[in-house]
Amino acid sequence: MTVATDVREAAPPATPAAAARGPVVCHCRDLTVELGSSEGPRRVLEGITADLREGELVSILGRSGTGKTTLLRVLGGLVDPAPGSQVGFRGQPLDGPPEEAAFVFQDYTASLLPWRTVEKNVALGLEGKASKGEIRRRVADALETVGLAERARDYPWRLSGGMQQRVQLARGLAMDARVLLMDEPFGALDAMTKASLQDELQRVHQQRKPTIAFVTHDVDEAVYLSDRILVLGGSPATIVRDIPVELPRPRDQLATKELPQFHRLRRIVFDEIRAHHG
Amino acid sequence: MAREHGAKRRPGGTGRVNIPGLSTMAALVGLWELAVRSATVELEFLPAPSGIAGAVATLVATGELFPPLLHTLRAALVGWVAAGALGIGLGVVLGLSRPAWRYSMASIEVVRAIPPVSLVPVALLLFGFSLRMELLVIVYAGAWTVLVSTVEGVRNLRPELADVGRMLRMSKATAVRKLVLPSAMPSIVVGLRLALSLSLVLAVVAEMVGNPRGLGNALIRAQQALQPEQTFAYVVTIGLLGVVLNAGLRRMSARALPALAAGRGELA
Numbered sequence: 001m002t003v004a005t006d007v008r009e010a011a012p013p014a015t016p017a018a019a020a021r022g023p024v025v026c027h028c029r030d031l032t033v034e035l036g037s038s039e040g041p042r043r044v045l046e047g048i049t050a051d052l053r054e055g056e057l058v059s060i061l062g063r064s065g066t067g068k069t070t071l072l073r074v075l076g077g078l079v080d081p082a083p084g085s086q087v088g089f090r091g092q093p094l095d096g097p098p099e100e101a102a103f104v105f106q107d108y109t110a111s112l113l114p115w116r117t118v119e120k121n122v123a124l125g126l127e128g129k130a131s132k133g134e135i136r137r138r139v140a141d142a143l144e145t146v147g148l149a150e151r152a153r154d155y156p157w158r159l160s161g162g163m164q165q166r167v168q169l170a171r172g173l174a175m176d177a178r179v180l181l182m183d184e185p186f187g188a189l190d191a192m193t194k195a196s197l198q199d200e201l202q203r204v205h206q207q208r209k210p211t212i213a214f215v216t217h218d219v220d221e222a223v224y225l226s227d228r229i230l231v232l233g234g235s236p237a238t239i240v241r242d243i244p245v246e247l248p249r250p251r252d253q254l255a256t257k258e259l260p261q262f263h264r265l266r267r268i269v270f271d272e273i274r275a276h277h278g
Numbered sequence: 279m280a281r282e283h284g285a286k287r288r289p290g291g292t293g294r295v296n297i298p299g300l301s302t303m304a305a306l307v308g309l310w311e312l313a314v315r316s317a318t319v320e321l322e323f324l325p326a327p328s329g330i331a332g333a334v335a336t337l338v339a340t341g342e343l344f345p346p347l348l349h350t351l352r353a354a355l356v357g358w359v360a361a362g363a364l365g366i367g368l369g370v371v372l373g374l375s376r377p378a379w380r381y382s383m384a385s386i387e388v389v390r391a392i393p394p395v396s397l398v399p400v401a402l403l404l405f406g407f408s409l410r411m412e413l414l415v416i417v418y419a420g421a422w423t424v425l426v427s428t429v430e431g432v433r434n435l436r437p438e439l440a441d442v443g444r445m446l447r448m449s450k451a452t453a454v455r456k457l458v459l460p461s462a463m464p465s466i467v468v469g470l471r472l473a474l475s476l477s478l479v480l481a482v483v484a485e486m487v488g489n490p491r492g493l494g495n496a497l498i499r500a501q502q503a504l505q506p507e508q509t510f511a512y513v514v515t516i517g518l519l520g521v522v523l524n525a526g527l528r529r530m531s532a533r534a535l536p537a538l539a540a541g542r543g544e545l546a
Binding site: 076077078096097099101102103105107110111113115124125127128175 | 436438439441442444445446447452456457460461463535
C-alpha cells in the first residue's frame with residue numbers, strides 16, 4: 001500500500017469521499033489554461049481541481065465551446081497548462097503524453113491513416129515496441145473485442161463511421177492503454193450507431209477496466225455511461241459540479257433509462273448546465 | 279457501397295481503349311494527309327503523315343533512331359530521379375522547419391522565377407557540350423517543382439494526424455516516415471509528374487543547343503539537312519516518348535498508392 005500512500009501525498013484527493021475508491025490516475029490542481037487567439041491569449045479554463053481514479057469512467061460534460069476538449073487534451077499531455085497549474089499522471093508531474101494513455105478523437109476519418117488497412121492502423125501504436133507475433137496477436141485481439149475481426153484487411157474509408165470509430169478504439173486497446181481519453185467519440189454518429197457503440201464501450205470497460213475520461217455534450221449519454229460526471233460551466237470554465245452516478249451495472253439502453261434515478265440525475269445535470277449559462 | 283465498384287476499375291485508366299478519341303485522331307491525320315496531297319496547303323517542307331510514317335519506319339529499320347532515343351530517355355530519367363530525390367529531401371526539411379523556410383523563402387521565390395530554359399546557355403558556359411550540362415538543366419527544372427509540391431504536402435498534414443503522432447510519442451524521424459511522407463504523397467506525386475514532363479522538355483532543349491547527342495540534337499540535324507520527313511519523325515518520337523513516360527508514371531503511382539488512388543479518385 002506504500003504506492004497508494006505516495007500517490008496521495010503527491011496529489012491530495014479532491015474530495016474526502018473520493019479517497020475511499022481506487023488510486024488516482026490523473027489529477028489536476030488549480031488548473032488554468034490559456035489558448036492563443038487572434039486577440040492574444042484567452043483564458044479557457046480556470047481553477048480546475050479534479051481526480052480520475054483507476055477504472056473509473058468519468059464524463060466531462062458542458063455546452064460546446066466551454067473547454068471540455070481542452071481539459072481532455074491537457075490531461076493527455078497535448079496542451080500545456082498555464083504556469084502555476086499542477087497536472088499529473090500517477091502522481092508524477094505530466095511531461096508530454098503519458099505512455100499508458102490513448103486518445104480516441106472525435107474526427108475518426110481524420111485520425112485514421114487512410115493509406116493503412118484497419119489492422120495496420122490498429123498496429124500503429126505497437127510498432128517498434130513489441131515483436132511481430134505479439135503485435136499480430138494484440139491487433140487481432142483488439143479487433144475481436146470491437147467486433148471488426150472480419151474487416152482487418154479493409155481500408156478504413158471503406159467502413160461506416162461507427163466502424164471507423166471502433167478502429168480508433170481498437171488502436172487504443174491494442175496498445176493496452178490503461179487510460180482512454182475520448183473526445184466526443186460518438187458525437188458525429190447517428191442515434192442507432194451511437195447507442196450500440198455506447199454499449200460496446202460499456203462492455204470494453206467492464207472487461208478491461210481502463211480508466212476513461214469521456215468528453216460529451218450529450219446529457220443522456222453522460223448519465224448512461226458514467227460513474228461520475230464533471231460538469232463544466234462558466235467562462236473561463238471551471239468544474240461547477242461533480243456528480244456521482246450510482247446506477248446499477250451493466251446498464252441497458254431501455255431498462256436503465258426508465259429508472260427514476262436516471263431521470264433524477266438527468267434533471268440535476270440539465271439544471272446545472274442551464275444555471276451556468278448566461 | 280458505391281465505392282466498391284469504383285475501386286475495381288483499373289488504376290490509371292490505361293486498361294480500356296478510347297475508341298472515340300482514337301477516331302478523332304485518325305480523322306485529323308487523314309485531313310492533314312488530304313490537305314498535303316491535294317496541295318491545299320502550300321508549304322514547301324510540310325510532309326504528309328504517310329511520309330513521316332515512312333521516315334519513322336526507316337529510322338527504326340536502320341537503327342538510327344535508337345542511340346538518340348536511348349540517350350534522351352536516360353538523361354530525362356536520371357535527371358528526373360535526381361530532381362525527385364533533391365526536391366523531396368529539401369521539401370521535407372523546408373516543410374517541417376519554420377526557420378529553414380523563413381531564411382530560404384525569399385531566395386527560393388526569386389530563383390524559382392527564372393525560366394529553366396534560360397539556364398541552358400549558362401550551363402553550356404559552365405560545363406561545355408556535355409551530358410553534365412544537360413543533366414544540370416533537367417535537375418534544376420524538376421527539383422523546384424518537386425520541392426514546392428513536397429513543401430505543400432508536408433505543410434498540409436492534418437492536425438489530427440499530428441496529434442496521433444504525439445499521442446503515440448513518435449520520434450520526429452518516425453513521424454516523418456509514418457505520417458508526414460505518406461500523407462504528403464499525393465501532392466508529391468503531382469510534383470513528380472510535372473517534373474517528368476519538364477525533364478523531357480529540357481532534355482530536348484539542352485540537346486538542341488548544347489549536347490551533340492540525343493533526340494533534340496538529331497532533330498536539329500535533320501532540320502538543317504532539310505529533311506522534313508525525318509524532322510517530323512523525331513518530333514513524333516519525342517511526343518510518343520512523353521506519352522509513354524507519363525503513362526508509366528501513372529501506372530507506377532497507382533500501384534504504389536492503391537489506397538489513395540481508389541480512396542480519393544484519380545491522382546491529380
